[in-house]
Amino acid sequence: MKRPVFSILAKPVEADIGAQRRVIAAIKREIAAGVHAPGSRLPSTRALAAEWGLSRTTVTAAFEQLAAEGYLETRPGARARVAAGLVRPEPAPGNAPAPRPTELSAYGWRLASASPIPWTPQPFALDFRYGELAGSDFPTLAWRRALTHAVTRRPARLRYGDPRGLPELRAALQGYLWRARGMRCEADDILVVNGSQQGFDLCTRLLLDPGDRVVIEDPGYNLARQAFLTAGAELSPQPVDREGMQTAALPAARLAFVTPSHQLPLGSILSAPRRQGLLAWAARHGACIIEDDYDAEYRHGVGPVPPLRSLDQAGSVIYLGTVSKTLSPTLRLGYLVLPPALREVFARAKRMVDRHTPELEQAALAELIASGAYERHVRRVRRRNGERRAALLKTLRERLGERVTIAGTDAGLHVLAWINGLPQARESELMERAAAASLGLYGVSGLYDRPDDPERRAGLVIGYAALDEAQIAAGIARLDGLLLELGT
Structure with missing residues (x-):
């Protein structure tokens, strides 16, 4: 019996396109294995089609694709040949050295050596992860109407847009910031970005050189810290207390990063004297x-x-x-309000990075704000999260009492729970036990410049915006049991 030239294909196929792909893959493997040497002729398309049980059209299309990729040479009236220039790879000897890894840039090595931050949450039954919102809170109908309106108003010509963002969104944000935050700015000061993380990235690219100093809060936002470290900056952590970051003795630096309205994670508000001191420091150092x-x-x-x-x-x-805490972190919509001197260079950098943020979502957000639906949603979700916060604080008082000290309750979507009597060294043990019980708990130590501090208590950053009251009660009850197991 004659052995099929391409035995892998000697079986039925489901569809022409699938068969064509398998023909292409099989011929490439045969060429790589040396079954067909460079310059050798292949069987005719008619013969292969009959042998494989395929249509001749399918085999011809596969040959044409292989010729387009440079594997075959074809000409009318002649059988296809394997391209003469193909070189069969030599097998590596047994003692050959390992392949040389790709050489990273200095930026790449700094990023590779940074402490990993998982981006795929574990599927805990009860999860107090901060930064997540309840899917039921999303304004589905209002967003759908806004998206539909944006789609139906599509322009006659589809083209790349303004890297700064849609003019109508920047105008809507200008009005919203005045109404909601009492902040005056020009629409041209606003740059729409893909979430706050892209905002950090643009700032590090444009404002920092390796070796520059950055003042940060300690404890503080971990992804901002990593963005600065990856840029090669030298960090100058400043302690945070009930009045926010201490600003009395700040060193000279190029940049400072703060969360003054609700410090992450301690929840304090930067006091008026410290705000004035920070602004005076920046003006003095040109920071x-x-x-x-x-x-x-x-x-x-x-x-x-x-x-x-x-x-x-x-x-x-x-x-x-950002709208990550009001609408959804999945939308990746944020914005920078820039000093006039930085408008143009940030717009150029944004264009270099990704041209512009997707305009359909921008148009929908602009419609949501202009119609008033966004602010109605914010009021509704603020009330709903206030109810969750009240349920959490009530449950913490009733179940844990004096075993915990709660901070940062006046604002935001998380509270900080210091575990009295449990040293910081046992914080990771508590989180490991919680994970085994399908409870997501997140320690505060990883947000400090010095994660290990024998004088500090264990602490938990407890987010509640993705949970209902029953889940909050069940999660704190499970935490109560774990603390009892640890003797607290």
Whole structure:
């Protein structure tokens, strides 16, 4: 019996396109294995089609694709040949050295050596992860209407847009920032970005050189810290207390990063004297300040705190806002409010990175804000999260009592629970036991410049915006049991 030239294909196929791909893959493997040497002729398309049980059209299309990729040479009236220039790879000897790894840039090595931050959450039954929202809170109908309106208004010509963002969205954000945050700015000051993380990335690219110093809060936002470290910056962590970051003795630096309206993770508000001191420091040293106003919409029982940028007279503050805590972190919509001197260079950098943020989502957000639906949604979700916060605080008091000290309850979507009597060294043990019980708990130690501190208590950053009251109660009950197991 004659052996099929391509035995892998000697079986039925489901569809022409699938068969064509298998023909292509099989011939490439045969050429690589040396079955067909460079310059040798292949069987005719008619013969192969009959042998494989395929249509001649399918085999011909496969040959044409292989010729287009440079594997075969074809000409009318003649059988296809394997391209003469193909070189069969030599097998590596047994003692051959391992392949040389790709050489990274200095930036790449800094990124590779950074502490990993998991980006895929574990599927805990009860999860107190901060930064997640309840899917039921998303304004589905209003967003659908806004998207539909944006799609039906599509222009006659589809083209790349303004890297700064849609003019209608920047105008809508200008009005919203005045109404919600008491902040005056021009629409041209606003740059729409793909979430706050792209805002950090643009700031590090444009404002920092390797070796420059950056003032940060300690403890503080970990992804901002890693962005600065990856840029090669030298970090100068400053302690945080009940009045926010201490600013009395700041060193000379190119940049400062702060969360003044609701410090992450301690929840304190930067006091007026320290705000003035920070702005004076920036003007004195010619430094920039990144103000991350990540969850300013959520104030519980107290009025909104004006942003640091509203006090800035020297053009030192870059304001960073986001809809990740009001609409959804999956939308990746954020914005920078820039000093006039930085508008043009940031727009150029944004264009270099990704041209512009997707315009359909921008148009939908602009429609949502202009119609008033966004602010109605913010009021509704603020009320709903206030109820979750109240349920969490009540449950913590009733179940844990004096075993915990709660901080940062006046604003935001998380609280900080210090575990009295449990040293910081046992914080990781608590989280491991919680994970085994399908409970997501997140320690505060990893947000400090010095994660290990024998004088510090264990602490938990407890997010509640993705949970209902029953889940909150069940999660704290499970935490109660774990603390009892640890003797606390």
